[in-house]
Amino acid sequence: MNHCLLCEQPIAAFPTWSGLLGIEHKKDICDDCSKNFQHADIIDDDPLFDRITSIYTYNDAMREYLHQYKFLQDIALAGVFANELRAVLKGKATVVPIPMHPEKKIERTFAHVDELLKRAGIPFTHLLEKVDTAVMGEKSKEERLAMRPLFTIKPGTSIGPGPYILVDDIFTTGTTLRHAATVLREAGATQVEAVTLIRAEPSH
Template identity: 65%
Template sequence: MKECLLCTKRLADTPSWKSLLGLDQQTIICEDCSKKFQRAEIKEEDTSVLDKVTSLYTYNEAMRDYLHQFKFLQDIALSSVFANELRVHLPKDAVIVPIPMHREKRIVRTFAQVDELLNSAGVPFVHLLEKTGTEVMGEKTKAGRLTMKPLFKLIGPLAIEQKTVILVDDIYTTGTTLRHAATVLKEAGAERVEAVTLIRA
Protein backbone atom coordinates (compact mmCIF):
# COMPACT_ATOMS: atom_id res chain seq x y z
CA MET A 1 0.00 0.00 0.00
CA LYS A 2 1.29 3.44 -0.91
CA GLU A 3 2.05 6.15 1.64
CA CYS A 4 1.51 9.92 1.48
CA LEU A 5 4.72 11.62 0.43
CA LEU A 6 4.24 14.35 3.04
CA CYS A 7 3.02 12.63 6.21
CA THR A 8 3.62 8.91 5.36
CA LYS A 9 -0.02 8.10 6.13
CA ARG A 10 -1.26 5.13 4.14
CA LEU A 11 -3.25 6.08 1.06
CA ALA A 12 -6.58 4.44 0.41
CA ASP A 13 -6.32 2.09 -2.54
CA THR A 14 -9.66 2.07 -4.34
CA PRO A 15 -9.31 0.58 -7.84
CA SER A 16 -11.43 2.09 -10.62
CA TRP A 17 -11.81 1.39 -14.32
CA LYS A 18 -9.60 4.42 -15.01
CA SER A 19 -6.79 3.10 -12.82
CA LEU A 20 -7.05 -0.31 -14.46
CA LEU A 21 -6.58 1.33 -17.87
CA GLY A 22 -3.80 3.60 -16.61
CA LEU A 23 -5.90 6.74 -17.15
CA ASP A 24 -6.37 7.76 -13.53
CA GLN A 25 -4.34 10.61 -12.03
CA GLN A 26 -1.99 9.13 -9.46
CA THR A 27 -2.71 10.03 -5.83
CA ILE A 28 0.54 10.70 -4.01
CA ILE A 29 -0.55 12.74 -0.98
CA CYS A 30 -3.42 12.08 1.39
CA GLU A 31 -6.61 14.13 1.54
CA ASP A 32 -5.66 15.66 4.91
CA CYS A 33 -2.37 17.01 3.53
CA SER A 34 -4.03 18.18 0.33
CA LYS A 35 -6.57 20.24 2.28
CA LYS A 36 -3.78 22.16 4.03
CA PHE A 37 -2.71 23.84 0.79
CA GLN A 38 -4.69 26.99 0.04
CA ARG A 39 -5.54 27.71 -3.58
CA ALA A 40 -4.78 31.24 -4.78
CA GLU A 41 -6.20 31.22 -8.32
CA ILE A 42 -4.55 34.58 -9.02
CA LYS A 43 -4.61 35.72 -12.64
CA GLU A 44 -3.29 39.17 -13.49
CA GLU A 45 -3.34 40.62 -17.01
CA ASP A 46 -0.85 43.12 -18.45
CA THR A 47 1.43 43.53 -15.44
CA SER A 48 4.22 45.80 -16.79
CA VAL A 49 6.51 43.73 -19.02
CA LEU A 50 4.63 40.52 -18.20
CA ASP A 51 1.43 40.08 -20.18
CA LYS A 52 -0.13 37.70 -17.67
CA VAL A 53 0.77 36.14 -14.32
CA THR A 54 -0.99 33.08 -12.90
CA SER A 55 -0.28 31.81 -9.38
CA LEU A 56 -1.85 28.59 -8.13
CA TYR A 57 -1.38 28.52 -4.34
CA THR A 58 -0.80 30.91 -1.47
CA TYR A 59 2.24 30.73 0.80
CA ASN A 60 0.88 29.27 4.04
CA GLU A 61 2.43 27.04 6.70
CA ALA A 62 1.81 23.85 4.74
CA MET A 63 3.45 25.31 1.63
CA ARG A 64 6.39 26.60 3.65
CA ASP A 65 6.99 23.10 5.00
CA TYR A 66 6.62 21.63 1.52
CA LEU A 67 9.18 24.02 0.02
CA HIS A 68 11.63 23.39 2.83
CA GLN A 69 11.44 19.63 2.37
CA PHE A 70 11.54 19.84 -1.44
CA LYS A 71 14.22 22.49 -1.98
CA PHE A 72 16.44 22.45 1.08
CA LEU A 73 16.13 18.84 2.25
CA GLN A 74 16.41 17.81 -1.43
CA ASP A 75 13.38 15.52 -1.44
CA ILE A 76 13.05 15.36 -5.21
CA ALA A 77 10.08 12.97 -5.02
CA LEU A 78 7.95 15.94 -3.92
CA SER A 79 8.26 17.45 -7.39
CA SER A 80 5.23 15.36 -8.39
CA VAL A 81 2.85 16.71 -5.70
CA PHE A 82 1.47 19.52 -7.90
CA ALA A 83 2.12 17.95 -11.31
CA ASN A 84 -1.55 17.78 -12.31
CA GLU A 85 -2.21 21.45 -11.50
CA LEU A 86 0.84 22.66 -13.41
CA ARG A 87 -0.01 20.54 -16.43
CA VAL A 88 -3.45 22.14 -16.69
CA HIS A 89 -2.05 25.69 -16.72
CA LEU A 90 0.74 25.17 -19.26
CA PRO A 91 -0.57 25.04 -22.86
CA LYS A 92 1.21 22.83 -25.37
CA ASP A 93 1.42 25.54 -28.04
CA ALA A 94 3.58 27.88 -25.92
CA VAL A 95 7.32 27.91 -25.34
CA ILE A 96 7.79 26.87 -21.71
CA VAL A 97 10.87 28.38 -20.05
CA PRO A 98 11.80 27.61 -16.43
CA ILE A 99 13.44 30.30 -14.34
CA PRO A 100 16.99 28.95 -14.09
CA MET A 101 19.04 28.38 -10.99
CA HIS A 102 22.56 29.76 -10.82
CA ARG A 103 25.09 26.99 -11.43
CA GLU A 104 26.67 27.48 -7.99
CA LYS A 105 23.32 27.03 -6.24
CA ARG A 106 22.51 24.02 -8.38
CA ILE A 107 25.67 22.30 -7.15
CA VAL A 108 24.57 22.88 -3.56
CA ARG A 109 20.91 21.89 -4.11
CA THR A 110 21.83 18.96 -6.45
CA PHE A 111 18.83 19.61 -8.73
CA ALA A 112 16.92 22.53 -10.25
CA GLN A 113 13.53 22.54 -8.55
CA VAL A 114 11.57 24.21 -11.37
CA ASP A 115 12.96 21.77 -13.93
CA GLU A 116 11.86 18.87 -11.75
CA LEU A 117 8.36 20.32 -11.28
CA LEU A 118 8.00 20.43 -15.07
CA ASN A 119 9.52 16.99 -15.57
CA SER A 120 7.04 15.50 -13.10
CA ALA A 121 4.18 17.23 -14.91
CA GLY A 122 5.39 15.84 -18.23
CA VAL A 123 5.64 19.34 -19.69
CA PRO A 124 8.35 19.91 -22.35
CA PHE A 125 10.50 22.96 -21.72
CA VAL A 126 13.58 24.72 -23.04
CA HIS A 127 16.35 26.61 -21.29
CA LEU A 128 16.61 30.06 -22.87
CA LEU A 129 17.95 31.96 -19.88
CA GLU A 130 21.05 31.81 -17.72
CA LYS A 131 21.21 33.47 -14.32
CA THR A 132 24.04 35.98 -14.04
CA GLY A 133 24.31 36.25 -10.25
CA THR A 134 23.37 34.65 -6.94
CA GLU A 135 21.35 37.51 -5.46
CA VAL A 136 18.39 36.64 -3.23
CA MET A 137 15.45 38.94 -3.96
CA GLY A 138 13.98 38.64 -0.47
CA GLU A 139 17.12 40.15 1.02
CA LYS A 140 16.98 43.33 -1.07
CA THR A 141 15.10 46.55 -0.39
CA LYS A 142 12.76 47.98 -3.00
CA ALA A 143 15.37 50.59 -3.93
CA GLY A 144 17.99 47.85 -4.24
CA ARG A 145 15.78 45.84 -6.58
CA LEU A 146 15.18 48.87 -8.80
CA THR A 147 18.91 49.48 -9.30
CA MET A 148 19.94 45.89 -9.92
CA LYS A 149 21.87 44.79 -12.97
CA PRO A 150 20.06 42.33 -15.29
CA LEU A 151 19.55 38.98 -13.58
CA PHE A 152 19.55 36.92 -16.78
CA LYS A 153 21.12 36.61 -20.19
CA LEU A 154 19.72 34.84 -23.22
CA ILE A 155 21.14 31.46 -24.25
CA GLY A 156 20.13 28.77 -26.72
CA PRO A 157 19.43 28.89 -30.44
CA LEU A 158 15.63 28.76 -30.34
CA ALA A 159 13.96 31.60 -32.23
CA ILE A 160 11.11 33.09 -30.18
CA GLU A 161 10.07 35.94 -32.46
CA GLN A 162 6.29 36.30 -32.59
CA LYS A 163 5.81 33.48 -30.07
CA THR A 164 4.20 33.23 -26.66
CA VAL A 165 6.68 32.32 -23.94
CA ILE A 166 5.54 31.14 -20.51
CA LEU A 167 7.99 31.53 -17.66
CA VAL A 168 7.63 29.04 -14.82
CA ASP A 169 8.87 29.58 -11.27
CA ASP A 170 8.13 27.99 -7.92
CA ILE A 171 7.29 31.18 -6.01
CA TYR A 172 6.30 34.78 -6.80
CA THR A 173 7.36 37.20 -4.07
CA THR A 174 8.00 40.67 -5.50
CA GLY A 175 7.89 39.77 -9.20
CA THR A 176 11.38 41.19 -9.79
CA THR A 177 12.84 37.90 -11.01
CA LEU A 178 10.04 37.31 -13.49
CA ARG A 179 10.14 40.88 -14.81
CA HIS A 180 13.90 40.66 -15.41
CA ALA A 181 13.43 37.38 -17.30
CA ALA A 182 10.50 38.73 -19.31
CA THR A 183 12.47 41.82 -20.32
CA VAL A 184 15.25 39.68 -21.82
CA LEU A 185 12.73 37.56 -23.74
CA LYS A 186 10.79 40.56 -25.03
CA GLU A 187 14.03 42.15 -26.22
CA ALA A 188 14.80 38.89 -28.05
CA GLY A 189 11.53 39.20 -29.97
CA ALA A 190 8.95 37.27 -27.96
CA GLU A 191 5.50 38.62 -28.83
CA ARG A 192 3.99 37.75 -25.47
CA VAL A 193 5.55 36.69 -22.16
CA GLU A 194 3.39 35.16 -19.45
CA ALA A 195 4.29 33.54 -16.15
CA VAL A 196 2.92 30.65 -14.10
CA THR A 197 4.08 30.22 -10.52
CA LEU A 198 3.18 27.48 -8.10
CA ILE A 199 3.02 29.89 -5.15
CA ARG A 200 2.21 33.54 -4.48
CA ALA A 201 3.83 34.85 -1.32
Protein backbone atom coordinates in the same frame (compact mmCIF):
# COMPACT_ATOMS: atom_id res chain seq x y z
CA MET B 1 -0.02 0.62 -0.82
CA ASN B 2 1.05 4.15 -1.67
CA HIS B 3 2.05 6.40 1.28
CA CYS B 4 1.72 10.17 1.62
CA LEU B 5 5.06 11.87 1.03
CA LEU B 6 4.27 14.51 3.65
CA CYS B 7 2.72 12.68 6.61
CA GLU B 8 3.70 9.11 5.56
CA GLN B 9 0.17 7.80 6.20
CA PRO B 10 -1.25 5.22 3.76
CA ILE B 11 -3.22 6.65 0.85
CA ALA B 12 -6.42 4.73 0.26
CA ALA B 13 -6.80 3.69 -3.37
CA PHE B 14 -10.11 2.82 -4.98
CA PRO B 15 -10.49 1.13 -8.38
CA THR B 16 -11.43 3.53 -11.18
CA TRP B 17 -11.79 3.22 -14.94
CA SER B 18 -8.96 5.74 -15.35
CA GLY B 19 -6.72 3.58 -13.18
CA LEU B 20 -7.61 0.43 -15.09
CA LEU B 21 -6.85 2.18 -18.38
CA GLY B 22 -3.52 3.43 -17.02
CA ILE B 23 -4.34 7.13 -17.49
CA GLU B 24 -4.91 8.04 -13.85
CA HIS B 25 -2.00 9.79 -12.12
CA LYS B 26 -1.26 8.35 -8.69
CA LYS B 27 -1.54 10.68 -5.71
CA ASP B 28 1.63 11.59 -3.82
CA ILE B 29 -0.13 13.11 -0.80
CA CYS B 30 -3.25 12.18 1.16
CA ASP B 31 -6.52 14.10 1.19
CA ASP B 32 -5.87 15.42 4.70
CA CYS B 33 -2.55 16.99 3.64
CA SER B 34 -4.08 18.27 0.40
CA LYS B 35 -6.68 20.22 2.40
CA ASN B 36 -3.91 22.21 4.11
CA PHE B 37 -2.90 23.89 0.86
CA GLN B 38 -4.89 26.98 -0.09
CA HIS B 39 -5.62 27.74 -3.72
CA ALA B 40 -4.74 31.26 -4.81
CA ASP B 41 -6.00 31.21 -8.40
CA ILE B 42 -4.50 34.68 -8.82
CA ILE B 43 -4.29 36.24 -12.26
CA ASP B 44 -2.39 39.53 -12.48
CA ASP B 45 -2.22 42.39 -14.93
CA ASP B 46 1.32 43.55 -15.64
CA PRO B 47 2.51 45.45 -18.73
CA LEU B 48 5.38 43.00 -19.26
CA PHE B 49 3.08 39.99 -19.32
CA ASP B 50 0.01 38.91 -21.19
CA ARG B 51 -0.98 36.99 -18.06
CA ILE B 52 0.47 35.95 -14.67
CA THR B 53 -1.11 32.98 -12.87
CA SER B 54 -0.33 31.74 -9.35
CA ILE B 55 -1.87 28.48 -8.16
CA TYR B 56 -1.41 28.39 -4.36
CA THR B 57 -0.90 30.85 -1.51
CA TYR B 58 2.13 30.73 0.75
CA ASN B 59 0.56 29.41 3.97
CA ASP B 60 2.14 27.27 6.71
CA ALA B 61 1.63 24.02 4.82
CA MET B 62 3.24 25.44 1.68
CA ARG B 63 6.13 26.89 3.69
CA GLU B 64 6.88 23.44 5.13
CA TYR B 65 6.56 21.80 1.71
CA LEU B 66 8.92 24.28 0.06
CA HIS B 67 11.48 23.97 2.85
CA GLN B 68 11.49 20.18 2.61
CA TYR B 69 11.59 20.19 -1.19
CA LYS B 70 14.15 22.91 -1.90
CA PHE B 71 16.32 23.20 1.18
CA LEU B 72 16.21 19.64 2.53
CA GLN B 73 16.55 18.47 -1.09
CA ASP B 74 13.64 16.01 -0.96
CA ILE B 75 13.30 15.58 -4.72
CA ALA B 76 10.50 13.01 -4.27
CA LEU B 77 8.19 15.96 -3.51
CA ALA B 78 8.55 17.29 -7.06
CA GLY B 79 5.41 15.47 -8.15
CA VAL B 80 3.05 16.63 -5.39
CA PHE B 81 1.45 19.37 -7.52
CA ALA B 82 1.97 17.76 -10.92
CA ASN B 83 -1.76 17.62 -11.73
CA GLU B 84 -2.27 21.31 -10.93
CA LEU B 85 0.73 22.41 -12.98
CA ARG B 86 -0.31 20.18 -15.87
CA ALA B 87 -3.79 21.72 -15.91
CA VAL B 88 -2.44 25.27 -16.06
CA LEU B 89 0.42 24.67 -18.51
CA LYS B 90 -1.16 22.41 -21.09
CA GLY B 91 -1.15 24.03 -24.52
CA LYS B 92 1.15 24.95 -27.37
CA ALA B 93 3.22 27.69 -25.74
CA THR B 94 6.95 27.23 -25.18
CA VAL B 95 7.44 26.62 -21.46
CA VAL B 96 10.57 28.34 -20.11
CA PRO B 97 11.65 27.50 -16.55
CA ILE B 98 13.42 30.21 -14.56
CA PRO B 99 17.00 28.87 -14.50
CA MET B 100 19.28 28.49 -11.50
CA HIS B 101 22.77 29.94 -11.43
CA PRO B 102 25.26 27.04 -11.90
CA GLU B 103 26.74 27.65 -8.44
CA LYS B 104 23.30 27.54 -6.83
CA LYS B 105 22.42 24.35 -8.69
CA ILE B 106 25.50 22.64 -7.27
CA GLU B 107 24.50 23.80 -3.79
CA ARG B 108 20.87 22.62 -4.13
CA THR B 109 21.87 19.42 -6.07
CA PHE B 110 18.95 19.73 -8.52
CA ALA B 111 17.01 22.39 -10.45
CA HIS B 112 13.73 22.52 -8.53
CA VAL B 113 11.62 24.18 -11.23
CA ASP B 114 12.86 21.71 -13.86
CA GLU B 115 11.89 18.80 -11.62
CA LEU B 116 8.38 20.18 -11.04
CA LEU B 117 7.88 20.31 -14.80
CA LYS B 118 9.39 16.87 -15.41
CA ARG B 119 7.07 15.23 -12.89
CA ALA B 120 4.11 17.02 -14.46
CA GLY B 121 5.14 15.72 -17.90
CA ILE B 122 5.42 19.25 -19.28
CA PRO B 123 8.02 19.70 -22.06
CA PHE B 124 10.20 22.74 -21.48
CA THR B 125 13.06 24.64 -23.11
CA HIS B 126 15.90 26.49 -21.43
CA LEU B 127 16.16 29.82 -23.24
CA LEU B 128 17.70 31.83 -20.38
CA GLU B 129 20.87 31.70 -18.31
CA LYS B 130 21.13 33.26 -14.88
CA VAL B 131 24.10 35.58 -14.50
CA ASP B 132 23.61 36.61 -10.87
CA THR B 133 23.47 34.47 -7.72
CA ALA B 134 21.28 37.01 -5.90
CA VAL B 135 18.36 35.81 -3.78
CA MET B 136 15.44 38.21 -4.16
CA GLY B 137 14.01 37.59 -0.72
CA GLU B 138 17.21 38.87 0.89
CA LYS B 139 17.15 42.24 -0.88
CA SER B 140 15.30 45.45 -0.09
CA LYS B 141 13.00 47.08 -2.64
CA GLU B 142 15.67 49.70 -3.39
CA GLU B 143 18.32 47.02 -3.92
CA ARG B 144 16.03 45.08 -6.27
CA LEU B 145 15.32 48.18 -8.37
CA ALA B 146 19.04 48.96 -8.64
CA MET B 147 20.06 45.46 -9.74
CA ARG B 148 21.69 44.71 -13.05
CA PRO B 149 19.87 42.18 -15.30
CA LEU B 150 19.55 38.73 -13.73
CA PHE B 151 19.38 36.81 -17.01
CA THR B 152 20.76 36.62 -20.51
CA ILE B 153 19.54 34.71 -23.56
CA LYS B 154 21.22 31.33 -23.84
CA PRO B 155 23.91 31.44 -26.56
CA GLY B 156 22.76 30.11 -29.91
CA THR B 157 19.09 30.57 -29.01
CA SER B 158 16.66 32.24 -31.41
CA ILE B 159 13.66 34.00 -29.85
CA GLY B 160 10.52 34.27 -31.98
CA PRO B 161 7.34 36.22 -31.19
CA GLY B 162 6.00 33.49 -28.88
CA PRO B 163 3.93 32.49 -27.05
CA TYR B 164 6.22 31.80 -24.08
CA ILE B 165 5.29 30.85 -20.51
CA LEU B 166 7.87 31.57 -17.81
CA VAL B 167 7.59 29.16 -14.87
CA ASP B 168 8.91 29.68 -11.34
CA ASP B 169 8.14 28.09 -8.00
CA ILE B 170 7.24 31.23 -6.06
CA PHE B 171 6.16 34.80 -6.81
CA THR B 172 6.99 37.27 -4.05
CA THR B 173 7.86 40.68 -5.51
CA GLY B 174 7.83 39.61 -9.16
CA THR B 175 11.36 40.95 -9.73
CA THR B 176 12.77 37.66 -11.01
CA LEU B 177 9.96 37.11 -13.51
CA ARG B 178 10.08 40.73 -14.73
CA HIS B 179 13.83 40.46 -15.38
CA ALA B 180 13.23 37.25 -17.36
CA ALA B 181 10.30 38.71 -19.32
CA THR B 182 12.28 41.85 -20.16
CA VAL B 183 15.11 39.80 -21.63
CA LEU B 184 12.70 37.71 -23.72
CA ARG B 185 10.85 40.76 -25.04
CA GLU B 186 14.08 42.60 -25.87
CA ALA B 187 15.12 39.49 -27.85
CA GLY B 188 11.91 39.54 -29.92
CA ALA B 189 9.15 37.86 -27.89
CA THR B 190 5.77 39.55 -28.25
CA GLN B 191 3.67 37.16 -26.12
CA VAL B 192 4.95 36.28 -22.64
CA GLU B 193 2.97 34.74 -19.78
CA ALA B 194 4.08 33.53 -16.35
CA VAL B 195 2.95 30.72 -14.06
CA THR B 196 4.07 30.20 -10.47
CA LEU B 197 3.17 27.41 -8.11
CA ILE B 198 3.03 29.78 -5.13
CA ARG B 199 2.13 33.42 -4.44
CA ALA B 200 3.66 34.99 -1.34
CA GLU B 201 3.19 38.46 0.07
CA PRO B 202 6.49 40.39 0.06
CA SER B 203 7.95 41.16 3.48
CA HIS B 204 8.81 44.77 4.22
